[in-house]
Amino acid sequence: MDMKLKMNVIPLFLLILFCFASCGGSNSPVKLKQYMVNGQRGYEANCANCHMSDGSGLGKVIPPLKGADFLDKHLDQVICGIKYGMDGKIIVNGVEYDQPMPGSKFLSDIEIAEIVTFITNTWGNGNGIVTIEQVQGQLKKCNN
Numbered sequence: 001m002d003m004k005l006k007m008n009v010i011p012l013f014l015l016i017l018f019c020f021a022s023c024g025g026s027n028s029p030v031k032l033k034q035y036m037v038n039g040q041r042g043y044e045a046n047c048a049n050c051h052m053s054d055g056s057g058l059g060k061v062i063p064p065l066k067g068a069d070f071l072d073k074h075l076d077q078v079i080c081g082i083k084y085g086m087d088g089k090i091i092v093n094g095v096e097y098d099q100p101m102p103g104s105k106f107l108s109d110i111e112i113a114e115i116v117t118f119i120t121n122t123w124g125n126g127n128g129i130v131t132i133e134q135v136q137g138q139l140k141k142c143n144n
C-alpha cells in the first residue's frame, strides 16, 4: 500500500472503530433515538387508541402513562401486562382504575422493548433504554 493511501485509510479505520465503541453501544444516543422512533410507531399502532397519543389516558377508565407513578414503580408488571394483559385494581397517581387491558401477544420482544423505552422516556419521564434482554428476562417471570 503506498504511503498516501495509508494516510487516508488509517483515520477512516479509527473513525469506524470509534463509532463501534460509541455509536452502537447499548445506551448510546443513536440507539436510544432508534428505539424512540420505532417505539413511537409501535405505541401509536397498539396503545394510543386507549392511552391517547399524548399519554393522558381517558378519564377514570384508562390510566395515563404521562407522569404515571405506576409506570415508574412497576415496570416489571407493565412489561408482563403489555404482552399478556392486565387485570385487577391498580392505583395510578392516586386514582383507582379497574378495567382489564388486553394483552398484545403478537408483539415481539424487541417491539415491547422499544414501546416501553418510548413510554418511559417521553412526557417528562426519562430512564434510558429498556433493553430486549430486560424484556426477555421479565417475560419469563410473568404468571400468565
Ligand code: HEC
Pocket: 043, 046, 047, 048, 049, 050, 051, 061, 062, 063, 064, 065, 068, 069, 070, 071, 078, 081, 082, 086, 087, 088, 089, 090, 092, 097, 098, 099, 100, 101, 102, 104, 115, 116, 119
Ligand atoms: C383497550 C385499551 C387499552 C390498550 C389498547 C392498551 N391499554 Fe394499557 N391499560 C388499559 C387499562 C384499562 C389499564 C388499567 C388496567 C387495570 O386496571 O388493571 C391499562 C394499564 C396500563 C399501564 C399501567 C398503568 C399506568 O398508567 O401506568 C401501562 C403502563 C399501560 N397500560 C401501557 C400500555 C401500552 C404500552 C399499550 C400498548 C402496547 C397499552 N397499554 C395498550 C387499557 C389499554
